[in-house]
Amino acid sequence: MFAAILIAAAALPQIPFEKYELPNGLTVILSEDHRAPLVAVDVWYHVGAVNERKGRSGFAHLFEHLMFQGSKHLNGDERTVFALLERNGATNLNGTTEWDRTNYFETMPSDRLELTLWLESDRMGFLLDTVDQKKLDTQREVVRNERRQTLENTPYGRAEERLVQLLYPDPHPYFGYVIGSHEDLEKASLDDVRNFFHTYYSPNNAAVAIVGDFRPADVKPLVEKYFGPIPRGPEPAPVTAKTEPHTREIRETMRDQVQLAKVLIGYVGAGPLEHPAAALLMRILAGGKSSRLHHDLVYEKKIAQDVSATWDPAMQLGGLIEITATVQAGHASEEIVAALADEVKRLRDAPPSPEELARAKRNLESGLFAQLESVGGFGGKGDQLNYYEMFAKDPGMFAKNLEATLAVTPAQVQKVAQQYLNDEQRVVITVLPEQKQASAGGGR
Amino acid sequence: MKALLCTVSLLVACAAGSPKALPQSAQAQAPAASAQPQGTPDSSFRARPPPPGTAVEFHAPIPTQLALKNGLPVFLIERHDIPLVSVALALRSGADTDPPGKAGLSSFTLDLLDEGTASRDAAAIAREFEDLGARYSGASEADSSRVSVTALSDTLEPVLEIFADVVLHPQFRAADVERVRVERLGEIAQALDDPQSVGGHVLSRVIFGEKHPWGYPREGTVGSVKAISRKDIVAWHKAWFRPANAALFVVGDTDAAVLMPVLERRFGGWKDGRPPKSARHQHAKKAARVVTLVDKPGAPQSQIWIGEVGVSSSAPDIFPVRVMNNILGLSFNSRLNGNLRTEHAYSYGVFSFYYAHREAGPFVAAGGVITEKTAESLAEFMKELSKMKSGEVSDEELAEAKESLVRTIPALFASNDQTAGAYARVWSEGLPVDYYVTYEDRVQAVTKEAVAKAARERLHPEDMAIVVVGPSAQIAPRIEALQLGRIELRDAEGEARKAVSAAAQ
Numbered sequence: 001m002f003a004a005i006l007i008a009a010a011a012l013p014q015i016p017f018e019k020y021e022l023p024n025g026l027t028v029i030l031s032e033d034h035r036a037p038l039v040a041v042d043v044w045y046h047v048g049a050v051n052e053r054k055g056r057s058g059f060a061h062l063f064e065h066l067m068f069q070g071s072k073h074l075n076g077d078e079r080t081v082f083a084l085l086e087r088n089g090a091t092n093l094n095g096t097t098e099w100d101r102t103n104y105f106e107t108m109p110s111d112r113l114e115l116t117l118w119l120e121s122d123r124m125g126f127l128l129d130t131v132d133q134k135k136l137d138t139q140r141e142v143v144r145n146e147r148r149q150t151l152e153n154t155p156y157g158r159a160e161e162r163l164v165q166l167l168y169p170d171p172h173p174y175f176g177y178v179i180g181s182h183e184d185l186e187k188a189s190l191d192d193v194r195n196f197f198h199t200y201y202s203p204n205n206a207a208v209a210i211v212g213d214f215r216p217a218d219v220k221p222l223v224e225k226y227f228g229p230i231p232r233g234p235e236p237a238p239v240t241a242k243t244e245p246h247t248r249e250i251r252e253t254m255r256d257q258v259q260l261a262k263v264l265i266g267y268v269g270a271g272p273l274e275h276p277a278a279a280l281l282m283r284i285l286a287g288g289k290s291s292r293l294h295h296d297l298v299y300e301k302k303i304a305q306d307v308s309a310t311w312d313p314a315m316q317l318g319g320l321i322e323i324t325a326t327v328q329a330g331h332a333s334e335e336i337v338a339a340l341a342d343e344v345k346r347l348r349d350a351p352p353s354p355e356e357l358a359r360a361k362r363n364l365e366s367g368l369f370a371q372l373e374s375v376g377g378f379g380g381k382g383d384q385l386n387y388y389e390m391f392a393k394d395p396g397m398f399a400k401n402l403e404a405t406l407a408v409t410p411a412q413v414q415k416v417a418q419q420y421l422n423d424e425q426r427v428v429i430t431v432l433p434e435q436k437q438a439s440a441g442g443g444r
Numbered sequence: 445m446k447a448l449l450c451t452v453s454l455l456v457a458c459a460a461g462s463p464k465a466l467p468q469s470a471q472a473q474a475p476a477a478s479a480q481p482q483g484t485p486d487s488s489f490r491a492r493p494p495p496p497g498t499a500v501e502f503h504a505p506i507p508t509q510l511a512l513k514n515g516l517p518v519f520l521i522e523r524h525d526i527p528l529v530s531v532a533l534a535l536r537s538g539a540d541t542d543p544p545g546k547a548g549l550s551s552f553t554l555d556l557l558d559e560g561t562a563s564r565d566a567a568a569i570a571r572e573f574e575d576l577g578a579r580y581s582g583a584s585e586a587d588s589s590r591v592s593v594t595a596l597s598d599t600l601e602p603v604l605e606i607f608a609d610v611v612l613h614p615q616f617r618a619a620d621v622e623r624v625r626v627e628r629l630g631e632i633a634q635a636l637d638d639p640q641s642v643g644g645h646v647l648s649r650v651i652f653g654e655k656h657p658w659g660y661p662r663e664g665t666v667g668s669v670k671a672i673s674r675k676d677i678v679a680w681h682k683a684w685f686r687p688a689n690a691a692l693f694v695v696g697d698t699d700a701a702v703l704m705p706v707l708e709r710r711f712g713g714w715k716d717g718r719p720p721k722s723a724r725h726q727h728a729k730k731a732a733r734v735v736t737l738v739d740k741p742g743a744p745q746s747q748i749w750i751g752e753v754g755v756s757s758s759a760p761d762i763f764p765v766r767v768m769n770n771i772l773g774l775s776f777n778s779r780l781n782g783n784l785r786t787e788h789a790y791s792y793g794v795f796s797f798y799y800a801h802r803e804a805g806p807f808v809a810a811g812g813v814i815t816e817k818t819a820e821s822l823a824e825f826m827k828e829l830s831k832m833k834s835g836e837v838s839d840e841e842l843a844e845a846k847e848s849l850v851r852t853i854p855a856l857f858a859s860n861d862q863t864a865g866a867y868a869r870v871w872s873e874g875l876p877v878d879y880y881v882t883y884e885d886r887v888q889a890v891t892k893e894a895v896a897k898a899a900r901e902r903l904h905p906e907d908m909a910i911v912v913v914g915p916s917a918q919i920a921p922r923i924e925a926l927q928l929g930r931i932e933l934r935d936a937e938g939e940a941r942k943a944v945s946a947a948a949q
Contacts, residue, residue: 011527035525036854037500073490079786082776084493087844089851093776107858109851111497118494125484141789141814148744149792149812155637225489231482257740259633289570299567302623305630328630359574366577366596369528373859 012402013368015381017395018216024232025204028223029385029395031211033375039212040092040376041116042105043124044386046207047200049180050100050173050239050317058143058180059188061097063196065139067104068095072126074119077135084119088112092377099174099315101390103383107376110213114222120208121226124201131193140185147179155258159431163266164320166250166427173241174317202233207389209382211375243268243318246425255434260305261327263336264429265344269311269321269420272391276405277412278311278319278420283360284352284413285309285323285343290359292343293325303331303339314387321420333430347417351410361406368402502854504880507693507867510700512708514716516687519867519877520703521695523860529600529696530860532592533611534868537684540587540803541722542657546672548664550584552628553680557582557591559620561613566620569610578603580610586658586801588872589684594861597697601706608710614681621674628669635661636936639740639913643747643810649938650736650909651751651806653728658805665937687711689719693868695860727753733907733929738936739916746818746914747810748794750825752904754807757800757873763886764898765798770845771895772796772832773809777844779828780809790814790821802874807902815914819922822912826928829905837895849887853880 017031052059070076074084085093085106092107104123108116151157161177168174176184208227210219246268270278286293286309297304305326312319323344325336352360374380388397507519542549558573558580559566573580576599582591591611595603635641645661652659660668692711694703740746755765773780773796784791794811809829813821837845857863870879910928912919913936924931933941 035523036858037502038854038858072486073492077786079777079782083844086775086777087847087851088496089848089855091852091855107855109496109500109502109854111500112851114494114497118490122490126486126490138786138789142785142792145745145789145812145814146792148814153639153740153743153745153812155634229487230484257742258637260630260637288574290567290574295567295570298627299623302626305627305634326630326634328626329633355575359571362577363574363579366528366579366594369526369596370579370594370859370861373526373528373861375858 012399013365013372015372015384015395015398017385019389019395022203022224022228024228024230025202026227026230027207027389029207029209029389030216030219031209031381031385032214032216033211033381034213037110037213038107038375039110039113039116039210039214040105040107040380040382041113041120042103042209042211042376042382042386043120044101044103044207044209044390045201046100046205046390047102047236048098048100049176049178050241051200051236052173052176054171055184055187056192057176057184058178059184059192059196060102061178061180062139062143062185062188063193064095064097064102065143066131066135066193067123067127069135069139070130071122072129073122075130081119088115092374092380096378097178099178099312101314103386105376105382107212113210113214113219117222117226121230124203124206124227125230127201128194128197131190133190136188136190136193140188143179144182144185147182151179156256156262156264156431158256159254159262159264159429162252162254163264163322163427163429166252166429167246167266167268167320168243168317172243172317173239174315198233200236203227203230204232205236207386209385211381211385239316241317246427249424250427251430252428253430253432256431257434258431259433260329261333261433262431263325263327263333263340264431265323265337265340266427266429267321267420267425268318270319270416271316272313272319273397273401275412275416276401277408277416279313279364280357280360280405280408281347281413281416282309282311282321283364284356285347287360287363292346293323293340296343297325297336297339301339303328303335314391316391333432337428337430341423344417344421347414348421351414354410357408357410357413361408364405365402500854504853504883505857505863506881507877508700509877510704512687512712514687514712514714516711516714517691518704518707519691519693519871520700521863522699523695524697526860527597527697528594528860529597529694529698530592530594530864531604531607532590532693532864532868533690534693534872535589535684535690536587536802536872537689537719537722538584538586538588539657539662540725541680541684542660543676544655545668546676547657547660547668548628548662549672549676549680550589550684551662551664552624552669552672553677554582554584554589554591555628556616556620556624556677557610557614559624560615560617561609562615563613564606564609569606572606573603576603580607584662586662586799586805587803590865590868592861592864600698600703604706604710611685612711612714616674616677616681618674621677625669625672628663629666632661632663632666632669635663639743639745639747640812642738642936643749643911643913644808646736646738646913646934646936646938647749647751647808647810647909647911648806650911651728651753653726655726656728657725659728683720686719687714687716691868691871693864693871695864733909734932735923735929736909736911737916737920737923737931737933738911738913739933740913741915741917743914744815745812746815746821746912746919747812748818748822748825749808749810749911749913750829750908751806751808752908753804754798755800755902756802756804757875758802759800759804761894761898761902762800764890764894765902766849767842767845767887767890768832768837768895768898768902769796769798770849771837771841772828775845775848779832780825783824783828784811784813784821788817788820788824790817790824794825800873815918818912818914818919819926822910822923822928823926826905829903829908832899833903833905834900837892839892842890842892842895846887846890850884853883856880
């Protein structure tokens with residue numbers, strides 16, 4: 001392969017950084033990047049759906065919405081908060097909740113950094129001063145609409161949720177699928193809000209990454225000024241929930257208002273940073289048009305409309321592995337289930353070829369280069385630094401993990417497949433069209 | 445990646461924003477926890493947001509304009525901080541050139557470029573790009589098309605060899621055409637199952653009518669994709685892939701001395717010749733407004749899509765229109781989102797957008813709302829549109845919209861891909877290459893009067909097309925009671941349907 005030689009010399013993606021801790025326990029990660037006059041602030045709170053108590057599924061995410069409803073010195077509602085950020089040129093402005101963590105981020109013109117620290121420290125220190133029943137009720141409804149839109153009224157949405165529920169059965173904290181149930185969302189109270197804030201939204205349970213066009217000497221005093229006075233909170237109790245291993249295959253069939261059937265196969269995979277081979281394994285399966293599933297099922301056999309294979313690298317209780325294929329018209333879902341099982345078995349039975357593995361590594365690497373073009377936003381530098389801080393207590397693990405990933409051998413890939421991708425460990429959901437629909441349109 | 449707070453997934457999400465004042469007086473009603481374990485001590489420096497630091501000097505990168513011997517323009521921006529190069533080839537032809545009955549032809553053609561060349565089959569192309577760590581994509585848009593690749597700078601030369609092969613020598617082998625046709629039909633079926641895309645597609649049909657290519661989805665319809673022949677595809681490629689109809693945009697870790705000989709070698713042999721003249725398209729006939737319902741039995745949400753023909757990108761009032769729309773529905777803090785989401789909690793988020801092309805694309809105001817409040821939500825949409833048309837914007841709204849548009853300029857150029865895309869768009873839309881140099885001044889020059897005038901002249905809420913995708917039996921009676929127009933039923937592809945629900949006559 002000529003390509004391998006060409007690439008060998010290229011420098012690896014890197015993120016220079018400096019990390020320190022304030023006396024109140026807040027982790028601060030600074031990373032200079034002077035490509036553009038922008039600075040990203042990305043605050044990770046080490047709390048997510050995993051910390052929800054029984055009967056409060058969806059609460060971590062509902063709480064995230066409340067963090068946009070103003071705080072003591074920015075009193076108002078989400079319009080007030082977004083207005084301030086938007087008129088100051090915010091882009092990549094959002095908050096996201098996952099299984100294990102919640103984050104808040106914005107990319108600003110670099111002369112607006114102090115303003116951003118003011119805002120983030122105000123909601124870390126003074127959120128409860130302005131939260132009230134009306135805000136909670138409004139956001140509860142907004143979130144229920146979010147559930148309707150992204151899950152209930154989206155093709156195959158309920159199957160995605162069901163897959164997680166079967167892999168992490170009640171009372172597992174992942175059972176709520178982050179968005180939660182209507183029933184539980186309705187129960188959320190102001191008391192829950194206060195308790196959650198006091199328990200999890202303290203500086204010692206958070207890390208703030210500041211990435212972009214600034215000088216650390218200028219920024220450190222500002223971080224101290226705004227975040228320093230926020231008192232340390234209690235140490236959150238460690239998560240004690242366990243994921244029971246699956247020893248018997250589970251199969252379910254669901255109906256949805258769709259024309260094409262779809263197969264979703266799930267497994268409980270590796271936790272964060274457990275196996276550098278895990279991400280490569282997914283790429284070999286479905287990482288591009290030349291990946292196995294795409295090449296064999298879509299291109300050669302033409303039995304699948306589309307395929308995907310993902311592993312969630314940020315779930316401490318075992319990362320969701322999901323392999324999906326939409327069934328091409330005229331083919332049976334059983335054919336797809338069998339074909340997917342064959343592909344997975346091939347990975348267990350033999351290591352991937354060195355060429356395949358090299359290709360997977362190269363694409364992972366070039367994808368990282370592209371991600372690192374962004375100081376903030378989804379998967380940008382701020383998220384990268386924060387991810388490694390959260391799961392390894394070391395943002396520098398970015399580089400170490402990349403090196404480890406690039407050193408993965410074909411045998412290690414096979415070993416991961418043998419550990420996690422066994423048939424008795426899997427959940428198989430088949431989604432079938434709800435009823436015989438008059439073939440839509442046919443029109444022109 | 446679950447559960448984002450973002451406005452609407454369809455759009456540029458929450459980017460670019462605007463108004464609403466900081467509350468002057470802080471009144472905290474029913475303060476939650478007075479007995480906080482240990483609160484953060486307050487300080488006077490927290491009372492107000494700190495002012496900006498030393499003003500940021502930002503100058504949008506301006507491409508160097510070069511050309512190959514055959515006349516193909518090359519726009520180059522050098523950036524050496526990351527070993528990546530983004531290359532985009534743009535064409536000034538897209539869905540606007542789809543012939544009647546062949547909606548989706550341009551998109552189908554673009555999709556097939558990397559499915560086989562004279563010397564490579566689809567698998568080889570995919571494998572070779574991936575071996576080199578290159579990311580390739582190609583798609584047609586409303587009146588342009590773009591083929592892009594991002595390469596590590598070390599591998600730019602071999603990547604460009606494959607890229608040029610794909611662009612210039614696609615073979616459109618019958619077997620590949622048929623395979624991709626089946627995939628497209630599958631994608632269309634999937635889009636027809638998704639109420640959000642159904643809303644957008646049916647709205648386009650109502651706005652542009654059945655004689656205009658923009659009245660159909662970019663990917664085509666079940667019928668049109670079946671009607672497209674290999675001959676059509678070959679002819680489309682031959683007609684529009686010409687250096688006189690194309691330009692290259694290169695951003696990243698390379699320079700002219702390295703780049704130009706490679707481009708000359710790969711694209712220099714591309715024959716010139718003017719492309720055919722694009723056909724003029726017939727718009728839908730003006731008729732009394734109807735409210736179009738697409739039935740989605742049992743849906744917990746209704747998708748509301750409202751729109752009309754908008755503005756072209758070179759319209760003299762394009763900047764007042766942009767500022768106006770920022771206030772109306774583009775920013776998170778817009779009037780529409782503030783009403784439907786923050787005030788009423790009917791929605792996860794709504795937006796409005798002007799799709800500006802060389803010719804006027806659609807203006808769209810849309811969002812998903814809880815089914816039980818479909819009619820109420822529709823009424824609020826119409827109320828905000830009318831208010832914007834007939835009313836004034838406040839000084840504050842104006843200032844905040846302008847600030848937001850200006851302050852977000854640097855972010856347009858954050859990555860190589862974005863930068864190449866920004867200039868490909870400028871060129872495709874026929875705008876001057878110094879567009880981003882004058883951008884700030886043109887935004888700042890917008891007055892309250894100009895915004896009011898733009899709203900008055902550009903918004904026609906009384907005539908706007910209205911499409912609702914939801915459980916029609918349940919929602920039709922109350923929509924009818926709003927008296928916005930006669931109710932008609934269409935299927936998910938936008939074809940008229942015999943009334944099935946009793947409610948719709």
